[in-house]
Amino acid sequence: MSLLSIKSLGMNFGGFQALNGVNLSLDEGEKHAIIGPNGAGKTTFFNCITRHLRPTEGKVSYRGKELTALKPYQIVKLGIARSFQRINIYPELSVFENVQVALIADRGQMFNMLRPGASLFREDVMRMLDLVHLGNEAGNTAGVMSYGKQKQLELAVALASEPDLLLLDEPTAGMSPQETIDSISLIGQIAESRNLTLLFTEHDMNVVFSIADRLSVLHHGELIATGNPDEIRQDPDVRRIYLGEHADNAA
Known part of the structure; x- marks a missing residue:
């Protein structure tokens, strides 16, 4: 059984489909990054997992227990914690x-x-x-x-x-280059020492590729690719949509 299982997750805001049929599973101890351009739905995705938003469709399960109907404090009690973009x-x-x-x-x-x-x-x-x-x-x-x-x-x-599962929403956003290096090193050390499962969003590709075991790419609320860092670097849709002109550098 996966630690976290997300099936057909959708979030609709008055006709705007912010998330559409997102499927994802995390194994215990995994470090998984969610990447995508601004407006892709990353924070909405986190808010649906932690029940700060109630998804309009789909299911989120943690250790086999469905989270969708729970309140945020109840989810924390189960062993899930998060930081916020702000x-x-x-x-x-x-x-x-x-x-x-x-x-x-x-x-x-x-x-x-x-x-x-x-x-x-x-x-x-x-x-x-x-x-x-x-x-x-x-x-x-x-x-x-x-x-x-x-x-x-x-x-x-x-x-x-x-927590056993830690969600970090852009943990290095707004930091100086040195702060970014120090922060991601610290997060990696803590995750290893406490056997934490990490799910995080991030724009800095150096950060993503230095710590993530697997990555998933959100685009217009849909997951377009999931794989290890090398697979994501080489994925033509990811290079075109997200990495853009930096794709050759990332390869």
Whole structure:
């Protein structure tokens, strides 16, 4: 059984078919990239998997359990976490507090008079921050950090629920070249060390080909190709539609 199974997934917005008959399966431990031009339906695809949108047709199953009728928090409880294209953190809180809030939400703990809130899950929070190289930033206000570090914090927040499947929506978007290199290296290390299954969208082909075991190409809401990096590099439709003038360089 595949870890994640997506069958005939469709999403229609008032007559606009954003996704049309998408089929995809992920095996445990796989690193799978979804690529495609702007407007191809990548974020809509993620939103349908995590139930931020309810698809108009098709099924999404995780470990054999259908997700389509569940709420986003229920999907997180099953072992799926995600980051967003736009940074999704609490900018006024400290770095430590951002991860602490995520742990409290995941574990159902509430503050009480006998246990000060600041002490809740301190060791676990610091473990998560050390994992994403932010241990020394714990007391800093999240919103004043660099963009790259805010993305690292968002990754720590996503990892707080101890997921088996992690969805990353353009994890290096807006980063400098060096931030991109550092970030994708970190994601790869964490995925290997925690045996995470990754499903991610990305525009930077160097990032995609450096980390993905398999790739799927979305175009106008339809999957036009799926394969390993070499197969995708050589696919004539992909070269024409997505890679364009860079196709020869990618080969």
